[in-house]
Amino acid sequence: MEERQISKAVIKRLPRYYRYLGEILNSGVERISSGELSSKMQVTASQIRQDLNNFGGFGQQGYGYNVKYLYDEIGKILGVNQKHSMIIIGAGNFGHALANYDFEKNGFVTKAIFDVRPELAGTLVRGVPVLMMDQLESYVRREQIEIAVLTLPKSRVAEVADRLVKCGIKALWNFAHLDLIVPDGVVVENVHLVDSLMQLSYRISHYDGNEE
Amino acid sequence: MEERQISKAVIKRLPRYYRYLGEILNSGVERISSGELSSKMQVTASQIRQDLNNFGGFGQQGYGYNVKYLYDEIGKILGVNQKHSMIIIGAGNFGHALANYDFEKNGFVTKAIFDVRPELAGTLVRGVPVLMMDQLESYVRREQIEIAVLTLPKSRVAEVADRLVKCGIKALWNFAHLDLIVPDGVVVENVHLVDSLMQLSYRISHYDGNEE
DNA sequence: TAGATTGTTAATCGATTAACAATC
DNA sequence: TAGATTGTTAATCGATTAACAATC
Secondary structure: OOOOOOOHHHHHHHHHHHHHHHHHHHOOOOEEOHHHHHHHHOOOHHHHHHHHHOOOOOOEOOOEEEHHHHHHHHHHHHOOOOOEEEEEEOOOHHHHHHHHOOOHHHOEEEEEEEEOOHHHOOOEEOOEEEEEHHHHHHHHHHHOOOEEEEOOOHHHHHHHHHHHHHOOOOEEEEOOOOOOOOOOOOEEEEOOHHHHHHHHHHHHHOOOOOOO | OOOOOOOHHHHHHHHHHHHHHHHHHHOOOOEEOHHHHHHHHOOOHHHHHHHHHOOOOOEEOOOEEEHHHHHHHHHHHHOOOOOEEEEEEOOOHHHHHHHHOOOHHHOEEEEEEEEOOHHHOOOEEOOEEEEEHHHHHHHHHHHOOOEEEEOOOHHHHHHHHHHHHHOOOOEEEEOOOOOOOOOOOOEEEEOOHHHHHHHHHHHHHOOOOOOO
16 A cells, blocks of 8 residues: 655645645636645645645646646545544543534544443434443444544543554544554544643744744 | 744644653652653654753753753743633634633633623633623723634634734634634634544555654 | 646755763 | 763754756
């Protein structure tokens, strides 16, 4: 499955390209040059061309890029052309918020929410059933769940992550404020909100202009 | 206010140093060398020393770093030694989740939540009052709010951001999936959950080992 | 064909790592 | 004093930008 190793910096920019191209597509524009896209996105045209050429030549000299085609290709690279089955662990405020978020248009389908509180058993959140933690392993195996969203208390995350890994989860989207240790082959993506807020705070006191 | 310009990469690592040092401090350890911290955090000792020396010499040759002192100093650099007043715009699921999150221990105090729905007026979320959007400007000015958390629909974010900027907000913590345009002097930090999920998806299909 | 714009190589810039003299 | 470990300079590595030949 391996093409040339792509740098983290490039991967991080892909969703942003995808978003802009989606908007441009919706506005009815058919083709775009790296120069035009560059001025819309505030990145260099050179970087756009370099980034895209990591994955192949999607453009055409003298013409530019076909917006629809490029959008679809980046979608494929990101894997959002496929369905990804997802469960949320923790039916707290955050779990609820994520269950109500519309990730489905990008292919991420939330199948169930897990919690320990018996009074939630069988209830629905936006049509998604809340199940009990003792059903976790059997459910993940049976439904071939790919992604688990971890929105449970820090103290319980490591143990739950272990259980998920043991029943073959592919990826953990971790909202707890700690670094998970997982075996090779399991992907972890962290959303450390506190870190984000601290960076904001840093920038308030050492003002240095915007944009990462 | 300007010391030497610090790179984004360094700033991004600071909250993680802060978190590890906090845990080490709690475990009762008094001093630590860059080498020890390096093996705990999976970064090079060289990077730790370089990063810290952007802000001054916090260590001592032959000894290492005093954990408590270093922890406090990084806290000061990040600005989490001070109180930051915060409002949340949008009392939806996400707004609720964030209002319930314990940011206060790091100095971020949520003062109010704003929404347009009249039926929410005067209600409380974890003791925080829900106010109506027509009171936004006067409240921000009167209470000298520093940070606004934007958890409202994409279509309304730009307009609200403008209003906040006009009444002197210092920073926007933006959860909407778009790039805000703000004047110089206002800080924007984005939390693009969809982008994070797409990176996860990319990494599932092009498995490449972990850690950013 | 002439003009435009890509794909790609080369140059530059910045960030990370290594090395080591300074010093506790 | 000898050993440890920092602070800092130098070397390396990687990412971004510039330049341009290829080509539609």
